[in-house]
Amino acid sequence: MSRPHTCFVQAQRIPWSHGLHGGNRRDVDSKLLSVDDEDASSTQVVRYPAGWRRAVPEHLSTHEEFLVLDGWLEVNGRRYDKHTYAFLPKGWARESARAPEGAVLLTMYYGPATYAPGAAAEPHDPKLLVEYVNPLTMDWDPGLVDPQLAKGVAIKPLRTDPYTGETSFLYCSPPHRVPPGMAKPQWTHPMVEELYCLDGEYTWGDLGVMRRGGYCWWRENVYHGPAGTETGYNLFVRTVNGPLVNHFATEKKPFTWTPEHRPVLPERLKPYGQEWPREPNY
Ligand SMILES: [Fe+2]
Structure with missing residues (x-):
């Protein structure tokens, strides 16, 4: 665990980078808020452009946690509006995803932010899944x-x-x-x-x-x-x-x-x- 103490930075000041930190998903923009140089876990603001979509199944070999900051994103047919939240454990299957009007998410990756095609070799742990929370x-x-x-x-x-x-x-x-x-x-x-x-x-x-x-x-x-x-x-x-x-x-x-x-x-x-x-x- 080696992310440096950061207290505090205004995300608006950080310029957008192409793709996720680590090079995956070249069709989004991101702002890297913090990153662990040992296990590659990170917190990023991720901007999905209007019309972004994934029609093929994908999975991550780490947990993804997010809170929608702006716009809306649909994952597996479920719509995530502004300020909704999810914790999608390692191996959770993403059959499809899209952001017709664009979306900005505060996203926490618990390891490398590398989406891979197809299903995971091991199923996700259902005890960890928080598929949808709407704080409103x-x-x-x-x-x-x-x-x-x-x-x-x-x-x-x-x-x-x-x-x-x-x-x-x-x-x-x-x-x-x-x-x-x-x-x-x-x-x-x-x-x-x-x-x-x-x-x-x-x-x-x-x-x-x-x-x-x-x-x-x-x-x-x-x-x-x-x-x-x-x-x-x-x-x-x-x-x-x-x-x-x-x-x-x-x-x-x-x-x-x-x-x-x-x-x-x-x-x-x-x-x-x-x-x-x-x-x-x-
Ligand atoms: Fe506190």
Whole structure:
């Protein structure tokens, strides 16, 4: 497991590349958010052009997890609209796929992103399959949030791995969530936390203001924060290498609404590390 700590980059700043990272699917465009140079697992924004289609069966020899950011994609006759989600385990058969109007997906590959024709040699593990989740049909559940976190936040669960406890979910905050007395301890996790800001703003007191399109690969035991939000936010969150656990420091650190923009990025992403401006609402 060797993806570098990335906290945070605005996906809008990263240029599109032809094909998936690794060279497969030359008829799509992608933005590489993070990649493991040992096992080739990656998180990519994948853009399927209007009219894209696969009429022949395909499979992957690794898991594919995705959340639709824009447009819609159809796989095996099932339509995935904006913000719908799937976890398609290794070996799962894709009989057909198409994106008549185009689609943009946040896609997590658990190994090389190499689609191969035909059926897999081994069938997929049905315990891992999450074929379709539509968060727009779900209620936000505040009861699923760690009680150490401030009130007002809530979760829509997407998946929990039955073997590892790794979990993916949407996490929302209402606006005007302010650390009490403008100070709070920093916190971290014993696992990796991956974040993608679907909408709103997430203010890191130590890193800057992450806006929609902001992405993190938050490595284990790296402290950040304190955090707050003026607008509220809707985040996609995934834990890697274990279930979600929050560890809080004891010392309170001051919070500011106007932190200096100083993200922590690997060399590859440093050219794209600029802030993304907020549109005025007047
Ligand atoms: Fe967290």
